[in-house]
Amino acid sequence: MKLSLRGVSKTYSGRRGETDALAPLDMAVREGEFISLVGPSGCGKSTLLHIAAGLEPATSGAVELDGERVLGPGAEIGLMFQQQTLFPWLSVRENVRFPLTLAHHRGRAAGGAPGRGAARVESLLRLVGLWDFRDSYPAELSGGMQQRAALARALVGKPEVLLMDEPFGALDAQTREQMQELVLHLIQHHRITTLFVTHDVDEALLLSDRVAVFSERPGRVLATLDVTFARAARSSALKLDEAFLHQKREILALLRGRDRFETQRDRLLFGLTNTQSNSGEGGP
Template sequence: MKLSLRGVGKSYSGRRGETNALSPLDMDVREGEFISLVGPSGCGKSTLLHIVAGLEPPTAGTVDLDGERVRGPGAELGLMFQQQTLFPWLSVRENVRFPLTLAHRRSRGGAGDAGRQAAQVEGLLRLVGLWDFRDSYPAELSGGMQQRAALARALVGQPEVLLMDEPFGALDAQTREEMQELLLHLIQRHRITTLFVTHDVDEALLLSDRVVVFSERPGRVLASLDVTFTRAARSSELKLDEAFLHQKREILALLRGRPRTATQRDRLLLGLTNTRTEGGS
């Protein structure tokens, strides 16, 4: 088992007393699996991601990666957030290389290591379409290009698990779709175990092997749904497929606290309402 969560919960203490942010939950993530976490704002999705990343401790429970307890951030975990965190004073190439440079200094590696790192950075920048912008600075890039650079940086250390917190949420619709397709390509190529937080049900279904639906705060798991499409079949056109829309209706119904059947409002949102009147031809 790649990633194992047992009884993981989180509460915070403040002037108004204790706030229960995340109800204790169990979750297993298989090697190479892509899981999306969806749910209302404030339900604990991002909190769970931060706990898995070792950025904050759980109030209860444990997180194990390949049988080893996660006690803090490490090179085995790659992180990517909605707001890109590129260093403005470094070029694109330097930003992507930064995790390797840090590890190189800590290990006191030799020139051969530096050469391998340069080749690794070049390969990723070519893969995400930024090689021609390798010497540009973040302020000179569009939002989508900045997120491409951030994705390359998250992958450069060859992490065992990739943790992504609404990484495309601030992008326009067309750029977001381009980033989804790029991520699909990279995940298929590298088979990285991924936990992905999103509010976009379409995005979750398009990218994931499994979608975990959370309740309102304190967040608890309402359902864990296997996505029925093979990775080879994933593309933006899949969003129009009836099987895709059926699974979307299931998730929307769960999020609205109703049985997993489509309501009239769901059908309107999905563009499925028959415009003909009852009994019309």
């Protein structure tokens, strides 16, 4: 097992007393697997990701990577957040290379020899379509281009696990779809072990091997669903497929706290046609 969370919980203490953010939960991510976490705002999804990254401690339980306990952030885990965290005073190429530079100064040869590190930076910038903008600065890039640079930076140290916290949430619909296609390409060719937080059920189904559905706070896993679509068949067009819509209805029903869609308003709200709602899959 690549990444294992055992009995992980989180309670915050404040002036108004204690707040349980996460109920004790177990989760295991297999090597090369992509798991999305979906659930209501404030249910602890991002908190779980931060604990998995070693950015904050759990109140109880343990996180293990390949059997070794995660006690803090390290090069083995790559991170990508909703708001890009590029350094405005560095060029795109320098931003992507920064983790290798940091590792070198700390005495770790994560990027190998300088020439090999430069080659990897170039390879990733070409992969995400930013090689022609390698000497530009973040302020000169669109939001989508900034997130492409952030993704390249998260991957440059060849992390064993990639943790992504709503990385496309601030993008417009067209740019978000482009980023999803890019991630699909990365998954297809590199099979990076990934834990991905999103509010977008379509996005979760398109990208994932499994989707974990969270309850309201304190967050717990209501269900984990296997995504049944072949990797080779995945593209934005899949979102219109009836099997895709069926799995979407399952997840939305869980999020709304019931097993079935109950009203015509539900069917309209979630984009179901009369034909789909009468198919016997999730209809009243």
